[in-house]
Amino acid sequence: MTLDVMMESPLVGDVAGNLRVLVGRLLRALQAQDPEDGLSMSKVSVLSRLADDGPASASTLASAERVRPQSMSATLAALEAEGLVARRPHPTDRRQILIELTEQGWQTARSARRSREDWLTRVLESEYDQEELRLLSRAIELLERLAER
Template sequence: MVKSQPTSDAPSLAALAAELRITGGKLVRRLREQSHPGDFTSSQKSVLLRLDRDGPATVSALARAEGVRPQSMRVTVAGLESMRAVAGKPDPSDGRQTLVDLTPGFRKTIKASRAAKEDWLVRALQKQLSPDEQRELAAALKLLQRLTDF
């Protein structure tokens, strides 16, 4: 990790942090506008993202991962099941347990939502940034990735 001494033309780190937070928030909101709004709570969204990223899981495993009680997770999962976003099936290694996973239809919804967001972002990059600015953004993205992996 490289740490350099501040120079007279370097921005204040506090101001840079504030601008980064504000701009990141605006970008997230703009991307959300590009997909169809869902009626999901934040806990439901978190479970859906976890299942998409990590694959099928038991309600108990989801509760541990999300830091909630199993009873609360059962309520969250039941709501998602009623929306046909997730479904349960017997665990092949332990038939007493049920694995919860995204339904094929909901996977299609996620894919379409991500495609809409990426399409908007590609158009915005092409319209708002010159090729040189696009290269600068690519370099800055590597720095942002380092920050988020910290």
């Protein structure tokens, strides 16, 4: 079967639908691992991005997270109200405001990441053999490529 025929087959639609449902289920499972932190996945994602990449403007965060600027503004306002992020002037461009993690934001980002990764580690260790882990590792490469689109 050629790639052209395969791309036109129902398989592509099935994969797309199944992947959408599965990603949603996995996100909900990850969020459920630390319900006391009260953080939505969008908040966790922003905290993680700031922890990994450093301070950023709201527009840069919105673009990186692929959300509308209005949605990012609401997320940032909530994070700021919770004391997890703070705004400060850009050091060289006075027109911009940078968002950065507070100390509490750093602690929350680490805690959220740790609890979710610990859960994933336990499940992977107990439920998957080495061959399945290799397949998941390859799937992660493919999903990363998909996420960059």
